[in-house]
Structures are given as structure tokens and as C-alpha cells.
Amino acid sequence: MKAHKLLLAAILSTATAIPIKTLAEDKSVAQQTTPATVKLPIEGEFPSLGGANEWLNSPPLTAAGLRGKVVLIDVWTYTCINWLRTLPYVRAWAEKYKNQGLVVIGVHSPEFPFEKNVDNVRRAAKEMRVDYPIAIDSDFAIWRALKNEYWPALYIVDAQGRVRHHQFGEGEYEQSERIIQQLLSEAGTGGIGHDLVSVDARGAEVAADWSSLKSPENYVGYERTENFASRGGAVLDKPNVYAVPARLKLNNWALSGDWTVEKRATVLNKANGRIAYRFHARDLHLVMGPAVRGTPVRFRVLIDGQPPGAAHGIDVDEQGNGTITEQRLYQLIRQQKPIADRQFEIEFLDSGVEAFAFTFG
Numbered sequence: 001m002k003a004h005k006l007l008l009a010a011i012l013s014t015a016t017a018i019p020i021k022t023l024a025e026d027k028s029v030a031q032q033t034t035p036a037t038v039k040l041p042i043e044g045e046f047p048s049l050g051g052a053n054e055w056l057n058s059p060p061l062t063a064a065g066l067r068g069k070v071v072l073i074d075v076w077t078y079t080c081i082n083w084l085r086t087l088p089y090v091r092a093w094a095e096k097y098k099n100q101g102l103v104v105i106g107v108h109s110p111e112f113p114f115e116k117n118v119d120n121v122r123r124a125a126k127e128m129r130v131d132y133p134i135a136i137d138s139d140f141a142i143w144r145a146l147k148n149e150y151w152p153a154l155y156i157v158d159a160q161g162r163v164r165h166h167q168f169g170e171g172e173y174e175q176s177e178r179i180i181q182q183l184l185s186e187a188g189t190g191g192i193g194h195d196l197v198s199v200d201a202r203g204a205e206v207a208a209d210w211s212s213l214k215s216p217e218n219y220v221g222y223e224r225t226e227n228f229a230s231r232g233g234a235v236l237d238k239p240n241v242y243a244v245p246a247r248l249k250l251n252n253w254a255l256s257g258d259w260t261v262e263k264r265a266t267v268l269n270k271a272n273g274r275i276a277y278r279f280h281a282r283d284l285h286l287v288m289g290p291a292v293r294g295t296p297v298r299f300r301v302l303i304d305g306q307p308p309g310a311a312h313g314i315d316v317d318e319q320g321n322g323t324i325t326e327q328r329l330y331q332l333i334r335q336q337k338p339i340a341d342r343q344f345e346i347e348f349l350d351s352g353v354e355a356f357a358f359t360f361g
Helices: 081-097 117-125 143-144 175-188
Strands: 053-058 070-076 104-110 134-136 154-159 160-169 240-242 253-261 266-268 273-281 283-290 297-303 321-324 328-333 342-348 353-361
Touching: 053 117, 070 081, 070 143, 070 175, 081 104, 081 175, 104 143, 117 134, 134 273, 160 175, 273 283, 273 353, 283 321, 283 342, 321 328, 328 342
Parallel strands: 070 104, 104 134
Antiparallel strands: 053 134, 070 154, 154 160, 240 253, 253 266, 253 273, 266 353, 273 342, 283 328, 283 353, 297 321, 297 342
16 A cells, blocks of 8 residues: 555556556566476575664664575565555464574565654554564665565565565465575475465455455545545645535545645544545555544444444444554455445544545455
């Protein structure tokens, strides 16, 4: 859901100022999914990790100190739904191969300002069971050293400190694991075997239902939003009272109540403001948080004017009730098939919420 993100479904790719390569254009030559050894290119050298602001779960690591290890570098930011759906595999690889010479490093390069707060990252990592080393890359030093453009991005480094493979976006998990196995074997680790991890993804980590997904991500701040449908458009950086039109087209959204539309987020000034969004997807998520840290905001969700019932996400109950307590991604809707165009509404019972981005799955 990011400024330089690659979506697996090209039809859902968000427009950005930076050219986005498709997976077909940007795959490495290692495309086999069998246990057979493949010839891997040398894509570059292990980047410097010296630009990290600090480290979590580990003392500072260096490229020189990791020589002899196979290293998986996972570039992430904790609100990214695309990264969240890769996490079960990265977590499983870290656990399975940690005693066989693999070191997994999460490089946290933030998108939103609140993701630069190390306490937020520390909390998210604990909740998401990310216990491998994390390099805090708030100044994008490691991102630039990698010449990276995407969230999420995997880089696999061999025991000689050479980048041998990369994977941008979701998917290709078997291929990535086969390459890990191959590089561990080439490094002299015996008994690697060819079995692949199996994961039991839960909540927001469950893979998207790509076949029914017709709603792309959309930012709520004016810098990058699309399809805002409240009459008169957005009044930028000033409080304004908005209304939701009688009918929304697919993938259009609107505000009701007293809001300030800012560059990166939209902020509710008075209680009982609403956001309406017409979408077509199994899942609906909203990145949001309290404008004042530590001040909870209650909300209520409706789908086609009714409580969500069995279609509620993990962050709301069947009546659609929930509470915002921190700045993160909230899963609000997870519905069963058949998937159709639906109208989502969220009403905030307290003022002081910041809404950043909608994502779907």
C-alpha cells in the first residue's frame, strides 16, 4: 500500500511518480520451483547496515560480521497490508533455518510519520511476533543502499556477502524458500532437505482473495487520494463540514461531519463524523489512529447500512463496535462469498481520529 509498492495484481496498482516494474519484467532468472539447483545471478554486494538509527531484538549487525551466513533482508513498514500477508512465511523461515545458518533481518523503512516512532515499531513487532533482528531505517539509509523501491521487498544474500535474489511484493514463497535452501547448502550446511514451510495465517495475515478484489488501495490525505465524492470536493488544510452523497460509485469515498483534510491524513474535528466507501473485496482495512497519543476513539462500522454481523473484521465485533487505541492498520470487514459491491461506513463516536489509507484484500 506504499509509495513505491508493487501489487501482484497489475490492475490494482496505484499510480505513483516512480515507475513500477511488473513481476514479469523484474523477476530474477531463478524461476524454477523444483529442488533442482539453479544458476543465480550476482545482483550486488551486501549493503551497509551502518545507517540504521537503532536495532531491535539484536545488537547492531554488520555485513562483515555476517560473512559466512545466508542473510534474508526483509524491507517492511508495519502498516503495510502487503507486507503483513508475507509475514507468516518470513517468520516461519526465520524459525526453521535459524540453526542452519540463516539470519533474517527486518529493515523497517517507514511510510507514515508515526511509523518513525520506535515505540510504535517495538509494539507492532511484539504483537506480530517479529522476534528476529530489526534495523530501524527511519532515514532510509539502508533502503537507498539497496536501491530499493518497494514495500515489501526481500533480498537474499549468500555466505560470501553477495545479493543473489530478490522478490518484490507478495507471492513466490516456494521459489524464495528453495533459494534459501540452495544457498545454505552451497555454504556447507548439511541436511537442509527440500521440505517447505506450511503456514497458518490468521487475521490480516491471510492472503488476499485476488479473484474477487476490485478495489485498489486509496489514501485519505489529499496528497494521493482518488475518487473523493463529497459535494464541493475537499477543502485543504481547513476545517469543513462535509456530507455523503445519496449514492456512491464503486471505489468512491466521502466524508460526513466536521473534518480537516490534510496532506497525509484526514482528521476528525468533532464527534460523530463518518467516512463512507463503496468497495468490492473480501476484506477492508483502514490505517488510522488517535490524533492525541493515548486517547482512545470509539467507532461503529456498518455495511450496507447494517451491523456487519459475521462479516466483521478482527478489530470490530458483530455489532460493528470497536475502539482505536494506537496508530496501525485495523481490519474492519472480512466477508464471505459471494463478494459484491458493498457500501462501508465508519462513524467515530469521539473526535480526534486521523485516517490515513484504505486497503483491501
